[in-house]
Amino acid sequence: MSTTISKNLQNYLKKIESQSSKVPVDGYFHIDHVIDAFSKGEQYGVEKALEEFKENFVRATTQMFLYGNDFIKNLTEKGYSVSDYYINPFDFKFMVTTPVENTFNEDFIYAFYETSCFYEEKFKSEFNISMRILFIQDVELNESELKINGFINL
Numbered sequence: 237m238s239t240t241i242s243k244n245l246q247n248y249l250k251k252i253e254s255q256s257s258k259v260p261v262d263g264y265f266h267i268d269h270v271i272d273a274f275s276k277g278e279q280y281g282v283e284k285a286l287e288e289f290k291e292n293f294v295r296a297t298t299q300m301f302l303y304g305n306d307f308i309k310n311l312t313e314k315g316y317s318v319s320d321y322y323i324n325p326f327d328f329k330f331m332v333t334t335p336v337e338n339t340f341n342e343d344f345i346y347a348f349y350e351t352s353c354f355y356e357e358k359f360k361s362e363f364n365i366s367m368r369i370l371f372i373q374d375v376e377l378n379e380s381e382l383k384i385n386g387f388i389n390l
Contacts, residue, residue: 296363297325301390303355304330307369310351316344319374322387328359328367331387333374 301323307330308318319333338344352369359367379389 292363296328296359296365297323299362300325300328300330300359300367303359303367304332304369307351307355308332311347314347316347320389322382322389324386325388326386328365329370329387330367331370331372331382333377334371336373336375339371339373 304321304323308321311318311332316338317335319335321333322331323329324331334344348371356367356369359365382389
């Protein structure tokens with residue numbers, strides 16, 4: 237029986253050896269086509285993944301900026317002043333600068349964290365990325381250190 241299988245295998249190999257490697261033979265492709273398909277798939281897969289990453293990053297960064305603006309508007313409607321703001325688009329951080337008086341005002345701190353938690357949770361549910369909203373006093377602010385830490389003043 238093994239000689240029959242061996243002869244059948246040899247006959248099959250002779251048959252496919254003479255056929256072109258550019259067409260499937262009995263449902264099988266030549267190894268060159270498999271390698272070519274894999275490498276093209278890998279190349280286009282990487283390009284598509286990079287494109288999707290860029291698109292998601294731009295969407296998330298834009299939404300972080302918009303939520304930050306809504307956050308500032310919400311605080312000013314409650315009567316608190318905001319001097320300026322900075323964003324770190326790579327760490328998804330939004331930082332507002334505020335007068336020193338606010339940093340000691342318990343009502344401001346409560347309103348700040350209540351409002352920031354709302355926007356942070358909303359952002360997390362949309363993008364599955366953590367966003368942080370921070371505040372710092374506007375006195376003796378070292379902008380060069382903020383730039384080193386990735387913050388941009390808009």
